[in-house]
Amino acid sequence: xxxxxxxxxxxxxxxxxxxxxxxxxxxxxxxxxxxxxxxxxxxxxxxxxxxxxxxxxxxxxxxxxxxxxxxxxxxxxxxxxxxxxxxxxxxxxxxxxxxxxxxxxxxxxxxxxxxxxxxxxxxxxxxxxxxxxxxxxxxxxxxxxxxxxxxxxxxxxxxxxxxxxxxxxxxxxxxxxxxxxxxxxxxxxxxxxxxxxxxxxxxxxxxxxxxxxxxxxxxxxxxxxxxxxxxxxxxxxxxxxxxxxxxxxxxxxxxxxxxxxxxxxxxxxxxxxxxxxxxxxxxxxxxxxxxxxxxxxxxxxxxxxxxxxxxxxxxxxxxxxxxxxxxxxxxxxxxxxxxxxxxxxxxxxxxxxxxxxxxxxxxxxxxxxxxx
Numbered sequence: 328x329x330x331x332x333x334x335x336x337x338x339x340x341x342x343x344x345x346x347x348x349x350x351x352x353x354x355x356x357x358x359x360x361x362x363x364x365x366x367x368x369x370x371x372x373x374x375x376x377x378x379x380x381x382x383x384x385x386x387x388x389x390x391x392x393x394x395x396x397x398x399x400x401x402x403x404x405x406x407x408x409x410x411x412x413x414x415x416x417x418x419x420x421x422x423x424x425x426x427x428x429x430x431x432x433x434x435x436x437x438x439x440x441x442x443x444x445x446x447x448x449x450x451x452x453x454x455x456x457x458x459x460x461x462x463x464x465x466x467x468x469x470x471x472x473x474x475x476x477x478x479x480x481x482x483x484x485x486x487x488x489x490x491x492x493x494x495x496x497x498x499x500x501x502x503x504x505x506x507x508x509x510x511x512x513x514x515x516x517x518x519x520x521x522x523x524x525x526x527x528x529x530x531x532x533x534x535x536x537x538x539x540x541x542x543x544x545x546x547x548x549x550x551x552x553x554x555x556x557x558x559x560x561x562x563x564x565x566x567x568x569x570x571x572x573x574x575x576x577x578x579x580x581x582x583x584x585x586x587x588x589x590x591x592x593x594x595x596x597x598x599x600x601x602x603x604x605x606x607x608x609x610x611x612x613x614x615x616x617x618x619x620x621x622x623x624x625x626x627x628x629x630x631x632x633x634x635x636x637x638x639x640x641x642x643x644x645x646x647x648x649x650x651x652x653x654x655x656x657x658x659x660x661x662x663x664x665x666x667x668x669x670x671x672x673x674x675x676x677x678x679x680x681x682x683x684x685x686x687x688x689x690x691x692x693x694x695x696x697x698x699x
Contacts, residue, residue, distance in 0.1 A: 380548025
């Protein structure tokens, strides 16, 4: 082989090896990954809790009958406005045959007793007037007669109540069901022909109608135990309802339950807020609603996205990595303030001029998605 060819091949091999070495060194001298950075900006941060619930009347009054019977006629409908004393329905008394027969028997017994007592009274009065018996003996006979009169009157009243529902000739006082308050009829759960019973010590009785003042509505919802400690009476609430998408209403927190109720492993506390209504929007009882309660608010403060935060494995304190050179970063511990769940206030540790390492893939905001 020609020595020139030999030396040429050797030179080419050396050049190839040198080139490969340079490429290898250059590739290994470059960083494996180039990190992007994000800048801080000042903004308003509002920490608020959203409470789900419903809108209900502050007071609902259930109208119940004073006597048992059957609904004879209903004069009003659900949704109508009523005043105190307005007639809602009438009840027809259906007496119990056994009770009616027993009451009739007591009347007859009382009549017989009174007849005998009157005969005894008339006879003794005649001889008392002649001075034959003493005043003491006559007074005892008169007392027996008076008691017989009262027993007959009571027996007749009992019989009248069982038969028609009242002691008078008319049962209107008990059989006419009237509104006890002014308001709107929310519900009439009975219909004509239904049997009803009165409210007493043993049962609640049948509800004829439910009435409420629809100008006095409240928001009722439940708050998780993690948030209830941050609430205070008098806090403003912003109420939105699914049925009234374009309307929002103000409210003021007036009640926080002192005792929680466990639901599906979580403890919930009931809250109530007085709803401020307007004349242009009609709100119905039972609307589902959400209440927004502002727990803390900061204006024009330095803020960072929570997704940029990292946490020390040992101390669990938050920190970020700040750019100090090309793809070079240093660790900075932070002191944080108010958070809205997306952005958090930075109290100390970094400045507005620092560039923060994006160590994970941030989700695009709604504004960024709309621009794409």
